[in-house]
């Protein structure tokens with residue numbers, strides 16, 4: 001591994017969270033193409049750079065992170081993609097000086113609490129309400145969604161498989177719309193286009209992810225999400241996107257403690273498995289995420305940590 005200072009650490013972070021060289025080429029290529037579409041909507045700077053900048057401009061304020069992908073038939077206790085990235089990013093933001101709250105689907109609340117405790121993320125964790133109050137909207141300065149299903153054009157949440165989510169994850173689309181209407185920044189991290197935030201590049205999702213055009217529930221809306229976020233961060237695996245934002249914050253601030261460590265990722269993966277969080281592709285408990293071995297996630301986190309060290 002090179003010890004030279006990277007020319008553009010943020011560009012390297014964006015590349016790493018797509019898993020190039022770590023995952024099948026088609027997965028990395030799709031994530032890169034989704035990132036390129038997201039970049040075209042903003043400043044064309046690396047996404048991890050612009051997201052770190054927009055977050056740090058709000059330092060000290062109240063940031064709310066949302067997670068939970070619950071489908072009773074497939075993941076009654078939620079997917080393991082989302083909560084791990086959420087607690088890592090929550091810890092980074094807390095260490096950077098933010099007032100941090102995590103909001104998780106009720107079925108994922110306890111798991112998220114355990115995961116946060118495992119890495120010492122000392123943040124408030126609360127259930128996502130069915131109907132967000134004005135007080136909740138008022139209490140948020142920045143909203144971040146990590147692997148959170150988003151409504152399609154027909155107003156329904158869908159799993160990647162095409163199944164409509166009923167009695168599972170609670171929609172946060174209305175909440176994000178209210179944050180946007182109030183001029184509050186929103187950030188969304190996702191991997192397949194059915195998560196909130198991808199409305200920012202809806203047309204590109206339909207062309208880059210052809211499977212998103214269809215769903216199996218008969219609503220006719222497909223799985224592609226329609227609600228945008230101000231800043232969308234596509235990644236091969238959503239957890240990796242959140243780890244990339246942590247790394248971006250670490251580079252931007254010079255504080256290496258904001259990055260997750262590989263040994264911490266291993267512990268998070270084990271805790272998620274013990275708690276019954278499932279692999280989103282295998283639909284069973286596994287040491288891995290989205291059908292990709294946990295050893296790969298640990299190597300991605302290691303590469304991000306190494307990059308942060310070189311950039312420092």
Ligand SMILES: [Zn+2]
Pocket residue numbers: 156158164215216217218219220221222
């Ligand atoms: Zn449908």
